[in-house]
Amino acid sequence: MTLFYEFVIMAFIFSILGWIMEVTLKFIQYHRFINRGFLIGPYCPIYGFGVVGVTILVGGLIGREGTYAETFMAGFVICGFLEYMTSFYMEKMFHARWWDYSSKPMNLNGRIWIGNLILFGLASLIIVKWIAPHYFDFIETWNPFLLGVFAWAILVCMLFDYVISHFLMNIVKKEIDTTDGDNTEEISIQVHALLQNKNLLLRRIYQAYPEFKVLPSRLTKKYKKLKKDYKTAQKECRNLLHQKFRTNFNSEQLKQAQQRLEEAYQELNRLTGRFKKRY
Incomplete structure (x- = not known):
């Protein structure tokens, strides 16, 4: 179980770092703070899961240690797959396209595009080859009991966040499905306006995905x-x-x-x- 706890904490750390990166990029774009991501807390699990997935596959802890090229490709494929499936899940579950790369070159159904995939590969290479070894050296010095407590606290916190966020997203979905109109652009504008007048948590969803397009x-x-x-x-x-x-x-x-x-x-x-x- 110790390795499992180490991976949970690793996923949490890189989820936070991914969130910081997203917030920074959006601050540059919109010149204001935007709490990015589906969840309320300051983390984007897609990044944490991606790092853990690549580390398990080619990090050498469980299986073989991958070459530089294999590590790059593992990040390219695993993180791309996670982003694609997250987009697909959120669209089918909550009736909106929350991000869209259709205008980007070499995109796949507007869900992923080559630019992000290359960055995922490069980031995986840096993390797995140079950062992860130091992380595991440090985390293995922790008391096993405290390690387990911290890991379970993370899991419970994120599960609770997911339940609350899922409930809020269902409210948004209801607004999408009940808004009149037969033009998705028109309905998107109406739903955006409605969310801006809702409570803080619902406004956060609009702010997190300011360009989302509805699919009633x-x-x-x-x-x-x-x-x-x-x-x-x-x-x-x-x-x-x-x-x-x-x-x-x-x-x-x-x-x-x-x-x-x-x-x-x-x-x-x-x-x-x-x-x-x-x-």
Whole structure:
């Protein structure tokens, strides 16, 4: 259990350092303090989990010690995967795109982009090769009992924070899903305005993600239905075209199917313009 406790404390430390980095970057961008991250406390667990994941994989404590190239690639892949899945989870769970790299070069679905991945790789290289050895030398001097107490205190604190933050994010989700409008840009502006007039904790979410774009469930369902209708109309047209040279071919039926396909395409296009515009 000692190694587990050491990893918990390591994740906590680098979560705080990641939060400090995010706050600093946003201060440079917006010239004001912004408490970044999904959680209320001063930590961004994605950074801590990323560091621990890379250390376990190529740090030499459990498995083999990776080369410089392997350590870089481990950070590149593991941290990129964590950021992508965090974005995916938060979008599906809370009906908004909380950050979007669509305007950045070499991005993947707007969730991650090459610039961040390279920085993740370089940071992992520095931490695993030069910082982590000193961390473990220091943490191993701690009393095992105090080590366990501190680690469990961190876990309980962060779990409590997650529960409260999840509750607050569900309130935001309700605002997103109940706000009128069929344009995500318009609804985003309305939700941003609503959150600015809420209590301190809800305002913090708006301040943490000042550029978040909403994905109301009713528009998501409508988009999926129209996409399904379009694919059905496409399939129907293809099947009828395959029968074109048969004796029992019905040209009127094909014409109607093509009309349905065109209508489905136009409606999907209209909704895409309103719903998926930012991509």
